[in-house]
Amino acid sequence: MDRHILLAPFRLLPRGSVGVLVAITLAAIVVLAVLSALHLADPLYIDPLNRMKPPSAEALFGTDQLGRDIFSRCIYGARVSLFVAVTTTLVTCVVGGSIGLLAGYSPLFDLFGMRFMDALMTMPTILLAIALSSIMGAGFFVVIFAIAVAELPGVSRIVRSAVFAIAAQPYVEAARLNGRPHWQILVVHILPNVLPVILVHATFLFAHVIMAEAALSFLGAGVPPSIPSWGNMIAIGKDVFVVAPWTIVFPGAFVAVTVYVINAVGDHLRERLDPTLSGAFREEAAGMEAQA
Amino acid sequence: MSALLDIRDFKVSLGRHTLIGGVDLQVQPGEVVVVVGRSGSGKSLTASAVIDLLPKMLTPSGEVVFDGRDVTRLSRKEIRSLRGGDIGFVFQEPLSALNPLMTIGRQIAEGISYHRSPGAAQMKQEVADLLAQVGLAQQGVRADSYPHELSGGQRQRVVIAMAIANRPKLIIADEPTSALDVTIQKEIVSLLMTLTREYGVAMLFITHDIGLAAEIADRIIVMRDGEIVESGARAQVIENPTHAYSRALIERSTSLARFRAVAEETDAPRKTTVRLTGFSHVYGGRRAGDREVRAVDDVSFETSEGRILGVVGESGSGKSTLARALVKLQKPQYGTIEIFGRDVATLGRRERDRLRPRVQYVFQDPGASLNPRWRIRDIVAESLYAIRRELGPDEVASRVTEALAATGLDAAMADRYPHQLSGGQRQRVAIARAIAPKPDLLIADEAVSALDTETRDGVLEVFLKLRRENACSIVFITHDLSLAKYVCDDVIVMTAGKIVERGTTVDVFRAPKHDYTRALIGAVPKMYRLQDDDDAG
Numbered sequence: 001m002d003r004h005i006l007l008a009p010f011r012l013l014p015r016g017s018v019g020v021l022v023a024i025t026l027a028a029i030v031v032l033a034v035l036s037a038l039h040l041a042d043p044l045y046i047d048p049l050n051r052m053k054p055p056s057a058e059a060l061f062g063t064d065q066l067g068r069d070i071f072s073r074c075i076y077g078a079r080v081s082l083f084v085a086v087t088t089t090l091v092t093c094v095v096g097g098s099i100g101l102l103a104g105y106s107p108l109f110d111l112f113g114m115r116f117m118d119a120l121m122t123m124p125t126i127l128l129a130i131a132l133s134s135i136m137g138a139g140f141f142v143v144i145f146a147i148a149v150a151e152l153p154g155v156s157r158i159v160r161s162a163v164f165a166i167a168a169q170p171y172v173e174a175a176r177l178n179g180r181p182h183w184q185i186l187v188v189h190i191l192p193n194v195l196p197v198i199l200v201h202a203t204f205l206f207a208h209v210i211m212a213e214a215a216l217s218f219l220g221a222g223v224p225p226s227i228p229s230w231g232n233m234i235a236i237g238k239d240v241f242v243v244a245p246w247t248i249v250f251p252g253a254f255v256a257v258t259v260y261v262i263n264a265v266g267d268h269l270r271e272r273l274d275p276t277l278s279g280a281f282r283e284e285a286a287g288m289e290a291q292a
Numbered sequence: 293m294s295a296l297l298d299i300r301d302f303k304v305s306l307g308r309h310t311l312i313g314g315v316d317l318q319v320q321p322g323e324v325v326v327v328v329g330r331s332g333s334g335k336s337l338t339a340s341a342v343i344d345l346l347p348k349m350l351t352p353s354g355e356v357v358f359d360g361r362d363v364t365r366l367s368r369k370e371i372r373s374l375r376g377g378d379i380g381f382v383f384q385e386p387l388s389a390l391n392p393l394m395t396i397g398r399q400i401a402e403g404i405s406y407h408r409s410p411g412a413a414q415m416k417q418e419v420a421d422l423l424a425q426v427g428l429a430q431q432g433v434r435a436d437s438y439p440h441e442l443s444g445g446q447r448q449r450v451v452i453a454m455a456i457a458n459r460p461k462l463i464i465a466d467e468p469t470s471a472l473d474v475t476i477q478k479e480i481v482s483l484l485m486t487l488t489r490e491y492g493v494a495m496l497f498i499t500h501d502i503g504l505a506a507e508i509a510d511r512i513i514v515m516r517d518g519e520i521v522e523s524g525a526r527a528q529v530i531e532n533p534t535h536a537y538s539r540a541l542i543e544r545s546t547s548l549a550r551f552r553a554v555a556e557e558t559d560a561p562r563k564t565t566v567r568l569t570g571f572s573h574v575y576g577g578r579r580a581g582d583r584e585v586r587a588v589d590d591v592s593f594e595t596s597e598g599r600i601l602g603v604v605g606e607s608g609s610g611k612s613t614l615a616r617a618l619v620k621l622q623k624p625q626y627g628t629i630e631i632f633g634r635d636v637a638t639l640g641r642r643e644r645d646r647l648r649p650r651v652q653y654v655f656q657d658p659g660a661s662l663n664p665r666w667r668i669r670d671i672v673a674e675s676l677y678a679i680r681r682e683l684g685p686d687e688v689a690s691r692v693t694e695a696l697a698a699t700g701l702d703a704a705m706a707d708r709y710p711h712q713l714s715g716g717q718r719q720r721v722a723i724a725r726a727i728a729p730k731p732d733l734l735i736a737d738e739a740v741s742a743l744d745t746e747t748r749d750g751v752l753e754v755f756l757k758l759r760r761e762n763a764c765s766i767v768f769i770t771h772d773l774s775l776a777k778y779v780c781d782d783v784i785v786m787t788a789g790k791i792v793e794r795g796t797t798v799d800v801f802r803a804p805k806h807d808y809t810r811a812l813i814g815a816v817p818k819m820y821r822l823q824d825d826d827d828a829g
Binding site (some may be wrong): 169171173174175177178179180189193194290 | 664675
């Protein structure tokens with residue numbers, strides 16, 4: 001039971017009070033996202049009679065200027081934000097990671113690949129999103145695409161640097177000397193060692209994407225206004241902030257807490273997984289634990 | 293006279309495991325105490341404890357009293373004033389000890405400024421004086437040089453300058469010369485000794501090399517597995533060791549002699565395995581303004597089946613470039629390389645792949661030559677990649693177990709990861725990987741340099757067995773002369789890319805012709821030279 005595989009993700013969490021906080025928050029987010037499927041108030045139900053009501057028993061987080069229940073909108077918004085964040089992070093890591101992997105290993109690909117990344121970096125995210133949404137209509141695809149384009153170069157660079165360091169290691173040379181073809185070396189030797197780097201970056205990326213999506217929605221270039229997202233909730237809430245602060249405070253709090261938690265996990269993961277930590281003692285400790 | 297450093301009943305544990313179990317150690321003012329032990333014996337931990345630099349996850353207990361105060365009970369500020377002040381230290385890796393972005397003058401000055409505040413002119417003078425004291429000024433090294441412009445030995449001198457800058461009472465030196473070439477080692481050690489004698493500074497010197505201890509210590513302490521097994525005056529410990537382990541250490545250091553007998557066994561005519569003619573390798577020089585570096589300069593030699601050829605040289609001599617060229621099986625930049633009678637430049641893809649398992653390489657760094665994410669069994673099987681289809685999965689698995697056993701590793705190790713093994717075990721894995729395909733040519737690049745004597749001897753046995761049973765030709769690259777002397781049949785000595793001496797081991801060591809060879813021989817600690825050595829230095 002001590003080394004059960006299911007407990008593995010939990011061992012990655014930080015120890016102590018931060019870890020508990022992180023664990024609770026993550027659990028809460030997931031639970032809430034799931035709850036949204038159950039009996040919540042309809043987030044789209046417009047009820048002008050009850051507009052801008054402060055938090056009460058019927059509406060836990062109050063209502064916005066159209067009388068919609070903010071609590072349920074926050075929950076539904078969580079789904080949107082999380083979906084966008086997960087998809088974008090996945091796409092960016094897979095595409096950016098592959099490019100970085102190849103660029104770090106093959107000087108030829110490096111030349112072309114990085115120039116392509118340079119081109120991507122010239123595109124301003126927001127303008128891209130606005131332009132795309134005016135052509136294709138606002139929707140998830142636009143948001144994911146625009147944010148991914150913005151984040152791809154960053155990921156590919158980080159992976160590329162990591163690959164430089166790894167490819168210089170003797171064990172890679174040993175593999176080459178023993179006749180392994182290059183593609184195999186990439187997949188079997190280099191990739192496993194690059195994964196921790198990608199993983200850590202992914203957590204930061206995740207937080208970043210949530211904020212980027214919120215910003216895009218805030219500016220109207222994100223998901224269509226009929227679908228609640230934390231970002232567009234804040235966008236419409238800003239007009240009535242002075243008289244009804246709860247319209248911004250709650251969605252804002254959700255964004256802030258989620259971002260913090262993901263960052264904390266990423267920070268901790270980096271410490272745990274960083275292969276360049278020469279901690280001989282950490283290894284010995286790990287080794288001794290394993291032998292215990 | 294009360295002790296300058298008094299460690300009483302010092303223990304260190306990691307969770308439930310006891311790393312150090314009760315150490316009592318004293319250093320008198322002006323005394324040189326050498327702690328000898330292999331890696332993992334706890335010697336470095338003890339040294340770190342003196343300046344309160346133990347890793348956070350370890351729990352110490354006991355007293356560490358320096359100059360009347362218990363270090364473990366001092367405030368952060370008080371400890372900081374000790375470090376670099378009354379206690380100076382010199383660690384093993386001079387490259388990591390220096391900030392690559394700051395000039396050495398600034399770094400030395402920084403060390404001084406933490407404890408005292410001389411004026412700018414005074415500081416400059418002090419730095420210049422220190423550089424002279426450690427012999428750098430004489431070598432033309434200036435205060436505005438950067439670490440990367442200096443050699444390993446020079447960097448270590450900078451570290452020593454930082455250690456003595458504030459006239460410490462105690463210097464802690466943890467393997468200060470292990471990363472350096474043997475001729476430089478001698479210089480650095482004698483520099484440390486001169487300085488400590490001159491200023492009456494006590495020294496706590498940590499090493500795995502008992503021969504070195506025999507040369508410099510006033511008192512010797514032998515540690516094993518976190519305990520002190522022997523402690524006493526130098527003469528007494530060396531001549532009359534009481535504990536079996538210390539006796540073994542002393543004997544093992546001189547144990548290489550038994551390899552000589554075995555090395556001289558076979559005598560039949562043999563086929564040439566490697567022949568180099570006019571091989572050179574040049575780095576740089578292709579762009580305008582780029583300096584050319586001749587890593588290897590017009591080298592020619594050959595060796596045959598069942599012979600062990602030693603390539604002796606210090607860092608920068610070109611021996612690693614040479615070694616890599618041999619195993620790459622590619623056309624060299626200049627000259628020709630023939631392996632098993634075939635010029636490698638003429639090899640087709642198929643032939644090269646068939647040749648690969650027969651030519652194997654053992655890397656120097658046991659840590660970096662194993663993929664940290666792979667299990668041991670997969671790492672060892674890597675060398676069988678080219679013939680994996682021929683052998684079939686069962687045979688591959690059994691070869692892996694065989695190879696592991698041959699290097700003295702338990703079959704259970706196969707499921708482990710590199711970080712769960714000690715440095716010595718990792719190197720044995722690297723060697724197991726090299727011997728798994730039963731190679732005809734084995735190139736060992738400093739393969740045993742990182743190992744303690746016990747493990748090293750085990751590995752050398754493996755090589756000799758390979759030679760005996762497979763008529764394997766071994767190219768043994770090392771900077772360690774004593775090793776080459778006893779293990780190799782023939783030897784070539786390299787420096788700055790050229791071969792300066794060659795011949796059978798017996799001939800070269802009996803009558804070295806070149807000055808460099810003589811200097812190398814002279815730098816070996818006396819304890820490792822046996823009676824039958826000629827007086828070469």
